[in-house]
Amino acid sequence: DTEVTQTPKHLVMGMTNKKSLKCEQHMGHRAMYWYKQKAKKPPELMFVYSYEKLSINESVPSRFSPECPNSSLLNLHLHALQPEDSALYLCASSQIGQDYEQYFGPGTRLTVT
């Protein structure tokens, strides 16, 4: 199984809502990532988890809160978002170490109204 799944596929939320994005992989990867991608732009790294511990936070606002409950799951909790946070949110996973590719999920299309 080389699949990374993400739910939901689409999400519309108001600025006062709290929602969560979910990501799951069963490839035994111990590194998991959240990326944000705006239209016609490349993915931008938000967070990296390695061995279920947050190892990289690319100065992301606190209204985005990641969580890695176990080695297969990665969540992104959203609260008090702004319209400019509307984007495609991509989850990825990989083995840990040098020279490994990342496997991406299909993404969650988030619209903040």
Added chain:
Amino acid sequence: SQQGEEDPQALSIQEGENATMNCSYKTSINNLQWYRQNSGRGLVHLILIRSNEREKHSGRLRVTLDTSKKSSSLLITASRAADTASYFCATDKRGGGSYQLTFGKGTKLSVIP
């Protein structure tokens, strides 16, 4: 800031022709990877070339890496309509925890049947 810069930003070719995309980067790398993204979907890993390699092939893909010029090229031979997608190079920064990718701006390839 983005590590990689792809050239051209957009490329339109006829089916059966070859497509060449270039990528330049700024700092030392462990490896350089190419990913494909169909419209609004997740990224798919195509090929990884290590910093001590100069050329690599995978099916209809040929990648070159010139570390002295800090540049790479991706050649897709005998293109098909299904190759229509955005292509991103991504660099893995040397000494940067080994699993932090930075994506270039991408080349949007259109293959006309």
